[in-house]
Amino acid sequence: MSILIVGSVAYDGIETPFGKRDRILGGSATYLSITSSYFTGDVNLVGVVGHDFEASDIEILRNRGVNLDGLKIDKSGKTFFWAGRYHYDLNSRDTLDTQLNVFETFKPEIPENLRNVEYLCLGNIAPSLQSLVLDQVKSPKLVICDTMNFWIEGAREDLLKTLSRVDVLIINDSEARELSGEPNLVKAAALIHDMGPKTLIIKKGEHGALLFTGNEIFSAPAFPVLDIFDPTGAGDTFMGGFAGWLAKTGDHSPENLRRAVIYGSVMASFCVEKFGPERLLEISEDAIKVRYNAFKELSEVPAHD
Amino acid sequence: MSILIVGSVAYDGIETPFGKRDRILGGSATYLSITSSYFTGDVNLVGVVGHDFEASDIEILRNRGVNLDGLKIDKSGKTFFWAGRYHYDLNSRDTLDTQLNVFETFKPEIPENLRNVEYLCLGNIAPSLQSLVLDQVKSPKLVICDTMNFWIEGAREDLLKTLSRVDVLIINDSEARELSGEPNLVKAAALIHDMGPKTLIIKKGEHGALLFTGNEIFSAPAFPVLDIFDPTGAGDTFMGGFAGWLAKTGDHSPENLRRAVIYGSVMASFCVEKFGPERLLEISEDAIKVRYNAFKELSEVPAHD
Numbered sequence: 001m002s003i004l005i006v007g008s009v010a011y012d013g014i015e016t017p018f019g020k021r022d023r024i025l026g027g028s029a030t031y032l033s034i035t036s037s038y039f040t041g042d043v044n045l046v047g048v049v050g051h052d053f054e055a056s057d058i059e060i061l062r063n064r065g066v067n068l069d070g071l072k073i074d075k076s077g078k079t080f081f082w083a084g085r086y087h088y089d090l091n092s093r094d095t096l097d098t099q100l101n102v103f104e105t106f107k108p109e110i111p112e113n114l115r116n117v118e119y120l121c122l123g124n125i126a127p128s129l130q131s132l133v134l135d136q137v138k139s140p141k142l143v144i145c146d147t148m149n150f151w152i153e154g155a156r157e158d159l160l161k162t163l164s165r166v167d168v169l170i171i172n173d174s175e176a177r178e179l180s181g182e183p184n185l186v187k188a189a190a191l192i193h194d195m196g197p198k199t200l201i202i203k204k205g206e207h208g209a210l211l212f213t214g215n216e217i218f219s220a221p222a223f224p225v226l227d228i229f230d231p232t233g234a235g236d237t238f239m240g241g242f243a244g245w246l247a248k249t250g251d252h253s254p255e256n257l258r259r260a261v262i263y264g265s266v267m268a269s270f271c272v273e274k275f276g277p278e279r280l281l282e283i284s285e286d287a288i289k290v291r292y293n294a295f296k297e298l299s300e301v302p303a304h305d
Numbered sequence: 306m307s308i309l310i311v312g313s314v315a316y317d318g319i320e321t322p323f324g325k326r327d328r329i330l331g332g333s334a335t336y337l338s339i340t341s342s343y344f345t346g347d348v349n350l351v352g353v354v355g356h357d358f359e360a361s362d363i364e365i366l367r368n369r370g371v372n373l374d375g376l377k378i379d380k381s382g383k384t385f386f387w388a389g390r391y392h393y394d395l396n397s398r399d400t401l402d403t404q405l406n407v408f409e410t411f412k413p414e415i416p417e418n419l420r421n422v423e424y425l426c427l428g429n430i431a432p433s434l435q436s437l438v439l440d441q442v443k444s445p446k447l448v449i450c451d452t453m454n455f456w457i458e459g460a461r462e463d464l465l466k467t468l469s470r471v472d473v474l475i476i477n478d479s480e481a482r483e484l485s486g487e488p489n490l491v492k493a494a495a496l497i498h499d500m501g502p503k504t505l506i507i508k509k510g511e512h513g514a515l516l517f518t519g520n521e522i523f524s525a526p527a528f529p530v531l532d533i534f535d536p537t538g539a540g541d542t543f544m545g546g547f548a549g550w551l552a553k554t555g556d557h558s559p560e561n562l563r564r565a566v567i568y569g570s571v572m573a574s575f576c577v578e579k580f581g582p583e584r585l586l587e588i589s590e591d592a593i594k595v596r597y598n599a600f601k602e603l604s605e606v607p608a609h610d
Binding site for chain 2: 088183184185186187204207208210217218219220221222224225226227228255256258259262289292293295296298299300301302303304
């Protein structure tokens with residue numbers, strides 16, 4: 001089924017304890033598109049880049065079958081640029097540079113032929129822009145949304161309006177606590193449920209993820225990765241695997257939502273193995289299945305006797 | 306099968322955001338004994354208490370079928386006392402008072418009739434005392450050991466001697482990192498394996514636990530508890546459930562070690578529901594099975610298609 005992705009397309013400068021890249025393809029829409037393209041052939045990206053965006057990067061996305069009709073090339077400026085340095089434990093990072101460039105005035109316009117999209121992925125952009133996208137699409141089967149502390153703190157009213165129209169919210173544990181004002185994640189999930197999203201996924205980094213759906217909770221493990229090279233994009237990649245699996249299957253049952261969470265975790269575990277999206281561009285569908293089975297094995301609880 | 310538990314028996318003063326107890330039965334050997342008594346009828350405690358230890362607390366342990374032949378009553382002083390205050394998020398605490406009392410000069414003596422014990426649980430005491438216990442027992446089927454940062458930093462040589470004689474080490478994530486000098490837990494586990502313990506369990510509090518055995522890793526979830534009243538003793542309770550299940554079954558296969566980790570997690574999830582060991586003293590074997598199944602359900606990954 002079709003999937004529409006709205007978010008940033010960027011160049012990133014990344015420093016980790018293992019190396020450095022001065023300028024590498026990045027942005028939430030980039031990770032979301034590349035990842036979901038492993039699950040469905042109908043991936044459509046809406047975003048903006050500047051005059052410096054390279055033809056070879058267009059080709060990377062095209063080679064993954066991503067439809068770029070909704071990618072605006074704004075000649076008036078440069079592509080969104082972000083640079084950051086990860087600390088030794090890779091759990092925290094310093095932002096070294098943020099140049100919004102053409103992203104600063106980005107107003108997502110959904111091409112007419114994409115307004116009937118079935119799966120809508122709202123990457124982490126201003127909640128008012130997420131609402132603008134929701135105004136333009138007709139009746140998607142599922143709306144999946146990301147956000148961050150910056151909007152929870154600075155655009156709470158806008159965010160609450162967006163959330164009332166969202167089916168699945170994917171955030172991390174500190175964001176869930178801040179959004180709900182509640183430290184206990186089970187209670188936080190109930191409060192966020194009341195804001196709109198019937199399904200909530202709380203990402204916990206190296207500790208896996210929690211899926212709250214109806215009265216059921218699913219605890220997904222993280223893959224014990226020996227060498228994390230670069231965590232950039234892991235969260236977007238998780239969302240891309242989750243959304244991609246649902247778009248492939250069209251099944252929103254609690255059981256299939258669990259599968260989607262595992263596919264998200266699988267893709268994120270690949271993402272961190274190399275810089276930026278490098279690893280995501282070289283994996284095979286077989287490798288994805290093998291790792292899915294490794295996740296299943298990793299968390300298999302035997303019957304009690 | 307028989308289980309021998311060596312550790313502290315104490316009174317605790319506990320403050321949490323939910324209430325306060327000035328003086329409640331505590332200590333690692335107390336939690337270990339009460340918990341493992343749900344799995345095997347042959348639980349034997351070795352420890353020391355002072356003249357102030359109350360007959361009603363002796364009765365609590367006797368009622369759980371715990372053999373107290375190895376509990377020394379040292380009339381020269383008072384029972385080990387610890388007091389602490391938990392912060393709002395319950396993940397950190399301040400120690401308000403520590404009075405070692407008769408525990409300061411404790412030298413564990415294993416009664417002759419207990420030296421043939423099959424399962425040996427070394428609670429968190431000085432590594433030199435753990436070695437002293439190992440010198441006295443004959444050939445236990447399994448030695449399970451706890452330790453803490455205090456000994457990793459202050460008695461490293463003694464600890465390494467003890468670890469070379471230990472089959473299963475149970476520690477938390479920060480302790481595993483400190484003991485191995487390695488932030489990545491998979492690599493840390495391999496380094497600790499080389500110190501002696503063939504099996505390592507890394508507890509991660511609200512994020513569950515990891516079991517490393519041979520080349521296999523098992524990721525156990527934590528139970529999403531709505532109201533954590535008091536985390537005191539949760540780690541010892543985990544160890545008691547783990548050891549108790551193994552003593553009940555005598556099966557050290559990787560699959561059964563997974564069950565043991567889940568039973569440990571089940572018992573710890575009960576422990577935190579009330580103050581001190583209060584909740585542990587009122588649960589039923591049925592409740593334990595029901596919660597085991599809840600853990601299994603919580604982390605069940607469906608086949609990929």
